[in-house]
Amino acid sequence: MPKREALAVGLAAVVLVVVLPLCNALPADTPFAVSNFTINLFGKFLTYAILALGLDLLWGYAGVLSLGHGVFFGLGAYAMGMHLMLEIGAKSVYQSALPDFMVWNQVTALPLFWKPFHSVVFTLAAIVLVPALFGLAFGYLAFRSRIRGVYFSIITQALALSAWLVFNRNEMNLGGTNGLADFKTVFGFPLNRPGTQRGLYAVTALTLVGAYLLCRWITLTRAGKVLVAIRDSETRVLFSGYSPAAYKLFVFVVSAMLAGLAGALYAPQVGIVTPAKIGVLPSIEMVVWVAAGGRGTLYGAVIGAFGVNWIQSWLTTSYPDLWLLFLGGLFMGAVLFFPDGVVGALGRLLARARRVVTRRRERAPLDAPLLSQATRGSIRPPSSDE
Numbered sequence: 001m002p003k004r005e006a007l008a009v010g011l012a013a014v015v016l017v018v019v020l021p022l023c024n025a026l027p028a029d030t031p032f033a034v035s036n037f038t039i040n041l042f043g044k045f046l047t048y049a050i051l052a053l054g055l056d057l058l059w060g061y062a063g064v065l066s067l068g069h070g071v072f073f074g075l076g077a078y079a080m081g082m083h084l085m086l087e088i089g090a091k092s093v094y095q096s097a098l099p100d101f102m103v104w105n106q107v108t109a110l111p112l113f114w115k116p117f118h119s120v121v122f123t124l125a126a127i128v129l130v131p132a133l134f135g136l137a138f139g140y141l142a143f144r145s146r147i148r149g150v151y152f153s154i155i156t157q158a159l160a161l162s163a164w165l166v167f168n169r170n171e172m173n174l175g176g177t178n179g180l181a182d183f184k185t186v187f188g189f190p191l192n193r194p195g196t197q198r199g200l201y202a203v204t205a206l207t208l209v210g211a212y213l214l215c216r217w218i219t220l221t222r223a224g225k226v227l228v229a230i231r232d233s234e235t236r237v238l239f240s241g242y243s244p245a246a247y248k249l250f251v252f253v254v255s256a257m258l259a260g261l262a263g264a265l266y267a268p269q270v271g272i273v274t275p276a277k278i279g280v281l282p283s284i285e286m287v288v289w290v291a292a293g294g295r296g297t298l299y300g301a302v303i304g305a306f307g308v309n310w311i312q313s314w315l316t317t318s319y320p321d322l323w324l325l326f327l328g329g330l331f332m333g334a335v336l337f338f339p340d341g342v343v344g345a346l347g348r349l350l351a352r353a354r355r356v357v358t359r360r361r362e363r364a365p366l367d368a369p370l371l372s373q374a375t376r377g378s379i380r381p382p383s384s385d386e
Contacts, residue, residue, distance in 0.1 A: 001216055005299075009212065016046070016205040021198050036194045040269055041313065043201040045306045046208050047266040052289045052305035053208075053298060054258030057215045059287070060295030061224065062251045063231030064148070067283050068156030069259050071163045072131040074278035076260030078167075079130055081180035081273040082114060083123040088184045100182070101175045111173045120187060131260030132253050139252040143245040148234065157280055164279035179274030186268040197269065204265045208302070211258055215298055218254070227251060288327060291334040294341025304341060 001009075020042065023034040051073055059065050085099045094103045098110060116122045138159065142152060170176040189196045218224050229237045230244045237244050267273050276282065285308075293304020308330070315323045338345040 001220065005216075008299075009209070013205075013209045017202060017209065020205075021202050024194070024198050024201075036197060039201050040197050043197070043204050043269045044266060045309050046201070046204045047262045047269070048286075048289065048305040048309055049302040050204075050208050050211050050262035050265070051259045051286060052293070052301035053211050053215050054255035054262075055286055056290045056295050056298055056301035057218065057258075058251050058255040059290060060297065060301070061219055061231060062227040062248055063234075064248055064252065065150075065153045065287070066156045066252075066255070067153050067280070067287060068158075068160035068163075069255070069286050070160050070278045070280075070283035072135060072256040072259035073263040073266070073282075073286075074163065074167065074273070074275070075131045075134060076127050076263030077267045077273040077277065078174060078180065078263075079117070079123060079126040079260070080264040080267040081183070082117040082174075083120070084183040084186060084268060085180050086114070086118050087186075087188075088182070091184055092182075099175075099180070101178060101180075102173065105170055105173075107173065114173070127260055127264040128257050131256045131263075135253045135256030136249070139249045139256075143248050143252075146245070157283070160278065160280045160283045164275050167275040167278055175274075177275065179272060179276075180267075181272040181274075183268060183271055191268060191271065200265070200269050204269070207261065207265060211261075212298060212302070214254075215258075218251075219298070223247060223250070285327065288331050288334070290341075292330055292341055294343030297341075297343050300341050300343035303343060307342070 020034055020039065023032050024036065024039045026033040028035070051069065055066065055069055088099070089097060092100050092103075094100055096103050098107060102110075117126070142155060147155065166172060167174055167179075168177050174180070183191055185191060186196065186200070189199070191197070219227075226237065226242055226247050229240075229242075230247060234244045263273075263277075266277075289305040289308050290301045291304070292308055293302065294300025311326070312323060315326060334341060340347070
């Protein structure tokens with residue numbers, strides 16, 4: 001990692017992991033205090049940034065555009081949500097050991113696939129392994145069949161639609177369209193306490209830093225170089241003796257794991273998990289985050305996820321009718337006018353400014369003799385009449 005990037009990552013880590021939680025712990029009337037609402041909102045944005053990192057690794061470096069990453073995000077969120085629902089126990093509205101929605105649907109016994117989620121260890125493993133195994137199975141079938149380009153994007157979009165339809169069914173015993181909600185505790189800590197939300201934010205920030213370092217390490221290895229080569233010319237990589245399918249499957253699984261981890265951190269901070277986060281629209285929004293920030297850079301994906309969702313939070317509060325128009329315009333602008341995203345556009349502007357400064361510095365020594373000659377020619381010696 002370049003020194004400048006390492007310094008920027010270290011500074012960002014200190015601000016996100018240390019400074020903001022400390023500011024949140026300050027009394028509300030102090031100048032540098034950060035409200036509980038803000039720290040919770042930032043925590044949600046950081047979970048989106050974790051997902052965007054994995055998507056940028058897949059799309060920006062390997063050239064594989066997935067329009068179904070909401071599925072992996074939802075799998076991680078539901079895995080965490082199922083454990084949090086079981087933690088409620090008899091504290092639910094109906095004071096039953098079963099989740100409230102099961103009581104509504106007249107379910108008399110806890111389904112078999114719910115029972116392992118009583119265990120914290122199993123839940124933590126499922127958060128990572130369920131999205132990874134699902135991504136492994138789907139990616140193996142897709143990449144082995146040499147499906148790529150727009151065709152892969154279409155089948156991932158179909159996957160998102162199919163998953164959304166399945167999770168909406170009450171027969172799945174996952175809450176149907178209402179999803180899982182009304183969480184009380186997370187691993188025994190009450191969610192309504194500011195300290196718990198502060199801790200969740202700190203864990204999310206640490207996870208984001210770790211995810212960034214993991215993705216950057218992958219891009220700097222030999223596998224990362226092969227991924228870039230696959231993005232530029234998959235046929236040439238194949239004729240060079242490499243297996244593009246194996247490398248794409250690897251990065252697809254890593255991306256799915258990061259999405260599932262992001263979903264698991266999202267659930268306790270937002271307090272609800274519904275199929276709305278699994279469908280086609282949220283999956284496309286995730287692509288917009290990466291495209292707007294700048295794909296193929298990693299930090300552009302983080303900036304895009306944080307920035308777009310911050311604007312969404314402001315627009316949906318102040319101008320709710322303009323959000324979808326803004327989202328569509330942002331995606332069109334990213335495609336037509338700044339395909340490298342905000343980071344790429346700023347990079348081009350800085351490079352142009354540097355070229356202008358360099359040219360002026362190069363012209364300065366050449367213009368100096370001409371200026372001195374003109375100055376000497378304009379000064380005449382005094383005549384005898386004067």
